[in-house]
Amino acid sequence: MIVCHCHVVNDRAVSDSIERGARTLSQICRATGAGRDCGACIFSVKRLACEHESRVFSALPEVEVAAS
Amino acid sequence: MQPASPRVVELLNDALTFELTVTNTYFLHARMMDNWGLPRLGKVFYDLSIEEMRDADALLSRILMFDGHPNVQRLNAIQVGERPEEMLSLAFESEKAAVAQFNTAANECHDLADHGTAAMFEDMVREEEKHADWFEGQLDAIQRVGAAQYLAQQIDPGARPE
Numbered sequence: 378m379i380v381c382h383c384h385v386v387n388d389r390a391v392s393d394s395i396e397r398g399a400r401t402l403s404q405i406c407r408a409t410g411a412g413r414d415c416g417a418c419i420f421s422v423k424r425l426a427c428e429h430e431s432r433v434f435s436a437l438p439e440v441e442v443a444a445s
Numbered sequence: 446m447q448p449a450s451p452r453v454v455e456l457l458n459d460a461l462t463f464e465l466t467v468t469n470t471y472f473l474h475a476r477m478m479d480n481w482g483l484p485r486l487g488k489v490f491y492d493l494s495i496e497e498m499r500d501a502d503a504l505l506s507r508i509l510m511f512d513g514h515p516n517v518q519r520l521n522a523i524q525v526g527e528r529p530e531e532m533l534s535l536a537f538e539s540e541k542a543a544v545a546q547f548n549t550a551a552n553e554c555h556d557l558a559d560h561g562t563a564a565m566f567e568d569m570v571r572e573e574e575k576h577a578d579w580f581e582g583q584l585d586a587i588q589r590v591g592a593a594q595y596l597a598q599q600i601d602p603g604a605r606p607e
Contacts (some may be wrong), residue, residue: 378524378526378535379524379527382523387527417522421524
C-alpha cells in the first residue's frame with residue numbers, strides 16, 4: 378500500500394525503517410522520504426508506525442526535542 | 446435555504462470529503478488494473494469511481510442549497526494498493542467505513558429533524574453496502590479459487606490495442 382504519493386513510499390518501507398531503528402516520526406520520514414513534500418501522508422505514516430510497534434510507539438513524540 | 450442546524454452542512458461536507466477521496470482512489474486503481482492487463486476489474490473500479498463522483502455532486506449541490514460552502518479541497522489519506530488483491534481489500538475496508546459514517550450521519554440528521562438529508566444519507570448507505578458486499582464476495586472468491594485463478598478471469602483475452 379502506497380501512503381506517500383510525492384515520494385512513492387509504501388507501508389513496508391515505513392515498517393522497515395522502524396526495524397532499522399527509526400523511533401520517531403521525523404526519523405521515519407528522514408529514512409523513507411515520506412512526508413517531506415506536501416505532508417498530507419503524515420498521519421497515515423504515524424498510524425502505520427503505531428500499528429507496527431505499539432510497544433515502542435506507545436508514546437510517539439511528534440518531535441525529538443521540544444522547543445523550550 | 447437554511448439547514449436545520451449548521452451541523453448538517455458539516456456532515457454533508459464530511460461525506461463529500463469521503464466521496465472525493467474514493468473517487469480519486471478508485472480512478473487510479475482502475476487505470477492501474479488496466480495497465481496490469483486486468484481490464485475487467487479496471488472497468489468495475491472505473492464505474493464505481495464515476496458513481497462516487499455523482500454522489501459527491503449530489504452532496505455538493507445539497508450543501509449549496511443550504512447556502513453552505515462545499516469543501517472540495519479536503520481529502521482523506523489516499524491509500525493505493527500495490528497488488529489487485531490489496532486494492533480489493535482496501536476498497537472493502539473503505540466501503541465499510543462509508544457505511545458506518547453515513548449511518549451515523551443519518552442518525553444525527555434524524556435527531557436534528559432534518560429527515561430530507563437523513564434520507565439522502567440512508568440512500569447512500571444502501572449503495573455503499575452493495576459495494577462492500579461485492580468487494581467481500583471478490584475476496585471470498587480469491588480465498589476459494591486462489592488469486593491466480595481469480596485474476597485470470599479479469600483478463601480480456603480477445604482484446605486488441607485501441
